[in-house]
Amino acid sequence: MDTKFVAGAILMVFIIAGILLHMEIAGVSAQKYVERAKKNMLSDSYDLTKAKTFYEKALEKDSTNQDALFDLARISYITGEYEKAFEYIDTYTQVYPSEKRIHYIAGLTNAYAGDFSEAENEFQTFIKSGLARWPTYLDLAWVYFEQDKLTSAKETLLSAIGTFGDNAWLNTSLGAVLIAQGNTDEAKVRLEKAQEQARLITKEDWRQNYSFNNPDEIESEIRQMQDVIKFNLSIIDGDPDVTLAAQALGTGFTGISPKGYKHGIVVSACGDSYSQGGYYSQSSYCVSNQGDTCFVTNSCGNTSSGTVTCGGSCTADPPGSCSAFNPSISAGSCVVSELYAINITAIDPDGDNVRYGIDWNNDGAVDQYAPTDGYVSSGSTQTVGNVFSTEGVKTLRVQAEDEGGAASEFVSHTFVCSEGDGNALLGGGDDEGEGGGGINGALVAQPLIVHSGDSTTLIWATEGVDSCTVTGTNGDVFTDTSRTTSSGPITEQTLFTLNCDSGVIVDSVIVNVVPVFQEI
Numbered sequence: 001m002d003t004k005f006v007a008g009a010i011l012m013v014f015i016i017a018g019i020l021l022h023m024e025i026a027g028v029s030a031q032k033y034v035e036r037a038k039k040n041m042l043s044d045s046y047d048l049t050k051a052k053t054f055y056e057k058a059l060e061k062d063s064t065n066q067d068a069l070f071d072l073a074r075i076s077y078i079t080g081e082y083e084k085a086f087e088y089i090d091t092y093t094q095v096y097p098s099e100k101r102i103h104y105i106a107g108l109t110n111a112y113a114g115d116f117s118e119a120e121n122e123f124q125t126f127i128k129s130g131l132a133r134w135p136t137y138l139d140l141a142w143v144y145f146e147q148d149k150l151t152s153a154k155e156t157l158l159s160a161i162g163t164f165g166d167n168a169w170l171n172t173s174l175g176a177v178l179i180a181q182g183n184t185d186e187a188k189v190r191l192e193k194a195q196e197q198a199r200l201i202t203k204e205d206w207r208q209n210y211s212f213n214n215p216d217e218i219e220s221e222i223r224q225m226q227d228v229i230k231f232n233l234s235i236i237d238g239d240p241d242v243t244l245a246a247q248a249l250g251t252g253f254t255g256i257s258p259k260g261y262k263h264g265i266v267v268s269a270c271g272d273s274y275s276q277g278g279y280y281s282q283s284s285y286c287v288s289n290q291g292d293t294c295f296v297t298n299s300c301g302n303t304s305s306g307t308v309t310c311g312g313s314c315t316a317d318p319p320g321s322c323s324a325f326n327p328s329i330s331a332g333s334c335v336v337s338e339l340y341a342i343n344i345t346a347i348d349p350d351g352d353n354v355r356y357g358i359d360w361n362n363d364g365a366v367d368q369y370a371p372t373d374g375y376v377s378s379g380s381t382q383t384v385g386n387v388f389s390t391e392g393v394k395t396l397r398v399q400a401e402d403e404g405g406a407a408s409e410f411v412s413h414t415f416v417c418s419e420g421d422g423n424a425l426l427g428g429g430d431d432e433g434e435g436g437g438g439i440n441g442a443l444v445a446q447p448l449i450v451h452s453g454d455s456t457t458l459i460w461a462t463e464g465v466d467s468c469t470v471t472g473t474n475g476d477v478f479t480d481t482s483r484t485t486s487s488g489p490i491t492e493q494t495l496f497t498l499n500c501d502s503g504v505i506v507d508s509v510i511v512n513v514v515p516v517f518q519e520i
Contacts (some may be wrong), residue, residue, distance in 0.1 A: 008060070012346060013236050013499070016466070030058045030061035030062040030065055030068075031058075032067060033054045033055065033058035033061065033068075034055065034056045034058045034067045034068055035055070036050075036054045036164060037050075037051040037052075037053075037054035037055045037058065037071065038051070038067075038071075041071065041075070042052065046074055048078065048079065050073070051075060052072065055067075055068040055071055055072045055075070056068075058369055059310045061074075064095045064256045066092070066095075066096060069088050069091055069092040070085075070088075070092060070101070070105070071096070072088045073085045073088035073089050073092065073105045073106075073109070074101065074105055075113050076088060077105065077108055077109040077112055077159050077318075080112075080210045080226060082109055082112065082113040085105070085109045086106075086109060089102055089105060089106050089109065091103070094405045097134050100125070100126060100129035100131055101126070101129075101131055103121070103122045103123070103125045103126040103129065104122070104126045104131075104132070104136060104312075106118075106122040107119045107122035107123040107126060107136075107139065107140075107143075108139065108243070109345055110122060111139070111142070111143050111146075116146055116147050119143045120140065120143055120144070121441065123136055123140040123143065124138060124140065127140070132223075133164060134160045134163070134164040134165075134167070134170060134446055135165075135169075137156050137157065137159060137160030137164075137170075138157070138160060138169055138170060138173060138267070138268060139188070139265065139268045140156050140176070141153040141154075141157045141160075141173055141174075142173065142266050142268040144156060145173070145176070145177060145180075145266045148180075150177055150180050150181050151311060153173075153177045153266075154174065154177045154178070154181070155333055157173055157174040157177065158174070159338055161174070162293075162294065162416055163294045164294060165294070166197075167197055168194045168195075168201060168225065168229075169194075169225075169267055171191065171193050171194035171197065172191065172194040172198075172225070172228060172229050172232065172266070172267050173188045173231075173266040173267055173395050174187075174190050175187045175188075175190040175191035175194060175232050176232050176263070176265055176266045177264070177266065177352065178190060178262030178265060179232060179235055179236065180263040180264050180266040180460075181448060182402070184236045186262075187232070187236060188233065188236050188407065191229055191232050191233050191236070192233070193228070194229050194436040195229045195230075195233070196223070196438065198225055198226050198229055199226075201222055201225070203218045203219070205221075206218050206221060206222055211221070224254075225267065228267055231265060232264050232265060235264060235286070236386070254266065254267055254268070269488070272504060281322075283322070287450040288433055293305055293306075293307060293393050293416075294306055294307060294315075303329075303395060303412070303413055303414045303415065303505060304412050304414055305395070305414040308349070310476055325346055325347065325348060325349055325400055325406075325408040326346065326400065326408045326409055327344050327345065327398045327399070327400045327411055328344070328345045328346065328358055328409065329343070329344055329398055329413045330342070330343045331343065331415065333415075333418075334388060334394065334415050334416065334417035334418070335417065335418060336388060336389065336390065336391050336417055336419050337387060337388075337389060337502060338387065339386075339387060339442060339459050339460075339461050340385055340386055340387065340417070341383055341384065341385035341440075341442040342383070342384060342385070342396075342398075342413065343356075343360075343381050343382070343383050343384050343460075344356045344370060344381065344400075344499060345379065345380070345381045345382075346378070346379075346385075346408065347378050347379045347401035348378040348400070348402045348406075350402070350404075351378050352375075352377060352378060352402040352403050352404060352406075353374075353375035353377055353378065353402065353403050354375055354376060354377075354378055354380070354400050354401065354402050354403075355369050355370065355371060355374070355375045355376065355400075355401055356382055356384075356399070356400055356401070357369055357370065357384075357394065357398065357399045357400075357401060357407075358370065358384055358397075358398055359396060359397040359398070359399075359410065360386050360396050360448075361396070361399055362395045362412070363423055364397055366399070367385060367448060368444055368448070368509065368510070370382035370383075370384045371508070372495065372497075372508040372509065372510060373508075375402075375403050378402075383440065383441070383442050384444075384507070384509075385418035385442035385443070385444040385445055385459075386444050387457070387459055388417045390417070390488040391416075391417050391418050392416070392417060393414065393415075393416055394415055394416070394417050395412055395413070395415075396412070396413050397410040397413070398410065398411055398413065398414050398492065399411075417517055438464045439463065439464035439465060439504060439505065440462065440464065440505075441460065441461065441462035441463065441465065441468070441498060441500055441505035441507060442460065442461060442462075442498075443460040443470065443497075443498035443507040443508065443509055444458075444459050444460070444495065444509060445457065445458055445459070445487075445509045445511050448509070448510070448511055449510065449511070449512050449513070450490050450511060450512075450513060451513070452490070452492075452513050453489050453491060454489070454490060455486045455488065455489060455490065456486075456487050456490060456511050457487070458476075458478070458483075458484055458485055458486070458496060459483075459486070460480075460482060460483060460498050460507075461482045462481045462482055462498075462505055463480060465501045465504055466481070466500075466501055467481065467499040467500065467501060468481045468482075468498060468499065468500035468505070469498075469499050469500075470483075470496060470497065470498050470499075470503075471496070471497055471499075472487060472488070472494050472495070472496045472497075473494050473495045473496075474487065474488055474489065474491070474492075474494045475488060475491055476488045476496070481500065487511075490511055491513065492513055493510060493511070493512050493513060494510070494511045495508060495509075495510050496508060496509050496510075496511065
């Protein structure tokens, strides 16, 4: 055999082995840089500068490394390099479009950069993904409060408490919101509870919610949290402590409304537990409402209920898969005796027209179809509503059905209906300050089944239209854009139809008559 050939073959083997070894080292090195970065970022050695350097080296080896892109976005917003943070966020979104955790970092970055409107959108997207826990709700409420959107802030905090249980952070911010709304009695109850909960906060609890903060500063940050609570209580006592306010506002996790510090101070979390990658365990003490009902929302917007665990998590599983044909449900808050409207959307795999069946009382039978007659195009949103006469946990179910008779699974939507303050169906002129501006409307009847000759209560509410007419096949005609009224006598199945601005909004509901049975 030719010795030159043998030598060449041996050389080629070494070259190939070297290439493979280089590829292996390059792949391992990227991950090792990530591991070294995390040690500097999430341990007592805490050095964000070193962590940043190691993450950048990881990107040199692998420009799409998921952990490096994500945590570099976090580091950049923490250090105030917002433009850099947005660059990492954009890259992450392009490379990993189905990964939703980046929306939390985008929300924080936009908030700290002063774009509260975009921060709202990002936090809401993260919540809808089903990945968020209570810190995201707290941060969304903080953003609302900074814009003086007090009603939205309150509803967001109550939603978090109803889902995950209360704690010092949620109660502190809720107390501040209630102060700003003038409800000092309830605010004092919340803040006194927060004060007791804050007294029990451990370093581990704090680090869980502020994983990027310097561990050497945890004790002082806990004291600053306690100062926030003391200051909010001093407002209620009629003697706001300016010194405490200055100390509290000197931290990076507090916020005030545009009306000033005398309207209370809220806190943020800036570290959703999902985003932390599991480096810190749950709280070591049990939340006060362990065992209470809580809710979980999947990425379709549908909800299911469970119970609060010791650590504040919820045992509920997301209600079914998010397959395309399963309907997506969204809704606002439910108030007893007021319109509760839900928006339903589904996409038929074959593009067929669809309709939605609503089981309002969760008894396994469809009570109403939307639209009432016929079908709408795939992907169209239908708005329907109902009125609930009692407070508490409610569950309804919705199914999508196409023209060919193919039906999706029933998906559940669980929510809490609470006593209201008598405001109008679409808002009572509160301090929300958003002004509406959309075109919306819904018609409901309560009850949906009556005895022959009886009446039902018709309720409709609209927004963004000039004139509406509600007509019934029993001869009823009503002309108002929003109204609650009794129908005329109903002796047979009756269709009530809402029509606004010549078809801009159309909704309908069917009221049936209780069958009369005769023995033979």
